[in-house]
Amino acid sequence: MTALRILILASLLKFYLLLMAAAVRRRLVFLSVLLSFFINGAKATCSSSCNLALASYYVWDQSNLTIIAFCFPFSHCDCINGEYLAHLFTYTVKPNDTYDIIAKKYYSNLTTTEWLQSWNSYPALNIPNNAQLNVTVNFYCGNTNVSNAYGLFVTYPLRPGDTLY
Numbered sequence: 001m002t003a004l005r006i007l008i009l010a011s012l013l014k015f016y017l018l019l020m021a022a023a024v025r026r027r028l029v030f031l032s033v034l035l036s037f038f039i040n041g042a043k044a045t046c047s048s049s050c051n052l053a054l055a056s057y058y059v060w061d062q063s064n065l066t067i068i069a070f071c072f073p074f075s076h077c078d079c080i081n082g083e084y085l086a087h088l089f090t091y092t093v094k095p096n097d098t099y100d101i102i103a104k105k106y107y108s109n110l111t112t113t114e115w116l117q118s119w120n121s122y123p124a125l126n127i128p129n130n131a132q133l134n135v136t137v138n139f140y141c142g143n144t145n146v147s148n149a150y151g152l153f154v155t156y157p158l159r160p161g162d163t164l165y
Contacts, residue, residue, distance in 0.1 A: 060105055067106075080136065088119075089135040093127050102133065110137045 080086045091102060099116040103109065117124060119134040127133070 060108065084138055086136050086138045089137060091133045091135045093129055093131045093133060095129050097127060097129075099124055099127070102135065107135060107137060111135055 078085070078087055080088065091106065093102075099113045099120075103111050103113050103116055113124075115136050116133065119136050120127075122128065122131060122133075
């Protein structure tokens, strides 16, 4: 065997061993995460409510503060099912309302048609007038690990036609 062949074989063997070591490390990481899950159990992503929630609300034509206050009569957000910070509102259905209209118009896309359907038992095309709908709105209550010196962060979601100029 020539020196070149030995060098190539040694390099290939070293590369193979590195690949195997990486595969073993990946398996060990996966197993440790899996083991941690079984030992510690799954944890909810929230455990309490917050007193200050931020959301962006678009005021639609013919709306006023009375209508907005009717849609959002609350003072805090809750930990819903131990999974996420949100608030569960009650909305009284008006004639010709659909899940899509309620989500997009009255709640300014702070909820979705899919969420409305998942939290209510009425068929999408046959919601009775005066029915009481559950409307879940997800909120961001901040991160307690961020210093209070930063103050509040306010966001503005862009809409069609908006520009950054």
